[in-house]
Each structure stands twice: as C-alpha cells, then as structure tokens.
Amino acid sequence: MNCIIVDDQESARLVVRQLCDGIEDLDIIEEFSSAIEAIKFLNQQTVDVIFLDIHMPGFTGFDFVQTINNAAKIVLITSDKSKAIEAYEYEAISDYLVKPISQERFNKSIQKLKNTLRRSPSIPHDILSGQLPGNDLYINIDRRLTKLKFDDILFIKAKGDYIDVKTHKEMYVVHSTLKKIKDKLPDNIFLQTHRSYIINFTKIIDIEDNSVLIEKNVIPISRSNRPELIRRLNLL
C-alpha cells in the first residue's frame, strides 16, 4: 500500500513514520506539512492511504476530505476525541486515531485498511485502465433508493433544485445538485463540460467546437471546460 502523511507538525509526522516502520507492504511515498501541497500531489497521483491530521492551520481535515476526489482511504490522526462522530459522515475515512497512538492500535488500523482494500481492490494507478470499484450510483427517486451503474449513465443535467440523470432508456429526476452528485462520480469516466452538465466521457460519439454528441443528445461545452475535455480526449 502506498501512503502519504499530512500533518503540520514534524514530530507528529515522525511518530507516524515510526508506527509505519516494520509494517509489511506499507510504503510512505511522501510527507506534507501543508494540506495544499498534499492536494496538488494527489491531483497528479493516486495513493492507497492518507494519514491526516484534523487540525491544521487554515484547513481542517474535513475540508481536506471533501476537497480531494480520490479513492484513497483516510486515517485521521488527532488529539481531539470529539470529532469521531463527524468522521463517520465520510465513507473515505477508514479510521480515527487519537494521540498518543499505540503500535497495537495502529496495526489494527492497517489491518482494517488491508481488509477493505482486499474487499474492493484499489484503483490502478494508471487512470486510463480498468474497472473502478463501486460501479454503482445510488439515487433517491420517489423515496426509493435505486441503483444505477456508472456505465449506464449518459449525462446529468442540472435543473434548478433537481438534476436529470439520463441513461439509455430512462430519464431520472432526482432532488439533488450537480455539485453533490459530482462527488459520487468517478473522475475518469465523468467530466463536467458546462455549468449545467456532467457527461459520461466514454459515451461521446461526436465532437463539435461547442458541443458533444452523446447518443442523440447534444451537450454544450463551455469555454472554460474545453481544455479539460481536450486533455481527456488526447488520453483516449
């Protein structure tokens, strides 16, 4: 497992390093004293685990968790006992360790991570290849939770307080915002092309200057989103 440590205190990072020492298959590839630097790194590279301090100057650990859109699991490390309940709101947070951390408790945390990764194998580091774990999106329609495969979704359009989720056969109207659903969509399949549209990149049939064609639907591309679209196309 590849991991990084994010903590503004060097002594704390050293402790984590020490705890990791001697654990098989656990490699610390980088350390960061600033959340911003860590985020930049994570935009370029995927890791399996992030050891993260909750309290950092100007940036809480929870802000961090919300900002990164990464499949990495997060282990929170903190002196604060009171945030555990909030931590449960984030599926990406695998564990919550209160300092001082014993080796025994740390080992347990690693074991938990290994079990989780074994159950759903992590994203290959090459973003182009393979299937993602968790291929489904759960949406709430008429108070029933319906499962959609990512692969079936063509595009999503914002409509006021609602979004339209279009699959080949259906159009689902869901009470949500584009922003909320974006967090649940894997980066390498979905792309926001416009303020009101997110598309399934793999379903593009044709491209014009300002729009893409997905099945029979013409989806606009805004100027600001074009560069990212081109970049993705070049990678195909």
Place this chain on the structure above:
Amino acid sequence: MNQPNLNYIEDLAGDDILFKKKLILIIKEEFPLEKKAYLTSYQSSNHLETAEMVHKLKNKISMLGMEAGYELAQDYEEELKQGSHMRHQAFAEVLEQMTHFIKSL
C-alpha cells in the same frame, strides 16, 4: 423547539399514512410503560437504573421533536450517572408534556 410535535414523524412518513399510524400506535403503547418505569425507578433512588430509563425515553423525546427536552435528558442522564437526580422535576415536566400530547394523537 420545546413543544412535542409530529414534524419528524410526518417528514419521515411522507405519504405513508400507514407507517405514521403504526408508529404513533406503538409510541402510545410504549411511552406510558416507559414513563412509569422511570418514575418507579426514581422513587427507588437507584440512580444508575434511572439513568437507563432516561436513556430509553430519549428515543421518544427525539422522535417528538423536543430539542430542549432532549438536551435536558442528556444532562440528566449524565447527572444520574454521577449520583444525583436534581433534574427530576424538569424532566418530569417534559414527560407530562409528552403525556398530554400523546393522549391527543
């Protein structure tokens, strides 16, 4: 929000009248028993046991949307675990409010 209300239950139920009625029926059956158990326990001055009773009643308090009552119950539960029961009077009043409200359902 101090007064008992059906906001949470109605919000949860949506159109499902059957669920709403069923839940209210269960609350009507369970609450008097739980209240009685609390009062009996309070009389016996077995504080730890009384804390359990208060904890149980918290469920109903929260279902009936009584935020202040809930906070009180939390504090009272802690207090009982520490060995005193000064908040009984305030808590009993909350229970009375609930009794009247539940009777009216």
Place this chain on the structure above:
Amino acid sequence: MKKCVIVEDDLAAIEVVRFLAAQIEGLSVVGAFTSAQEALDFLNIRQDVDILFLDIHLPEMNGFTFLEALKPSPKVVLTTSDKNMALTAYDFDLVVDYLVKPLQKDRFMEAVSRC
C-alpha cells in the same frame, strides 16, 4: 437481495428502521429483535445476513459487547442517541457507519450504500 437484521431496544425504534429499510430496493429485513440474546442466537445460526442495524444501548448488554460476541459479523450500522460512542465505534472493523437518532432518511441511505 441484501438481508438485514434490526436490533433495537424498543419497538418504536424498530419500526423506524424497518420503514427506512423498506424504501431501499433490494434490502429485506429478515429479523428484528429487542433482546440482544435472541439476536445473537439468530445471527449465530444464520450466516447469510449482510447488514446489522444495531443500537448501542440494549437492556441486557452494551452493543459493543454484543459485537465482540458476534463472530463472524455482518457489516454493522450503529444507531443510537448517544453522540459519545463514535470513537469507540472506530475500534470495531465492521462498523461502517454511526447514525444518531432520530434517524434521517438520507443519512440512512448513505449508510446502506456503504455495505
């Protein structure tokens, strides 16, 4: 079809979880218990339960004691009015979520989607 079991200390709470579970396609309730012991007996016989909705404060035993007695365990969603047990919950591998009562629909669905 995912199968779940509900263990709660009163019937009203069971009713709420049952109701929420009924709204999820592909999730069925195969057992509901107010007694920790009965639930343990049931789960030790039936190995095909996927999700356990468990209250931390049960009359006969603490929910964590319950979890320690339960091996193997399905994935667990804790439900409780107690905000102070989340830290302890993290000590248990199979606890995937911690829901504070009164249970809210969207949070409940999020919890199920983790299982």
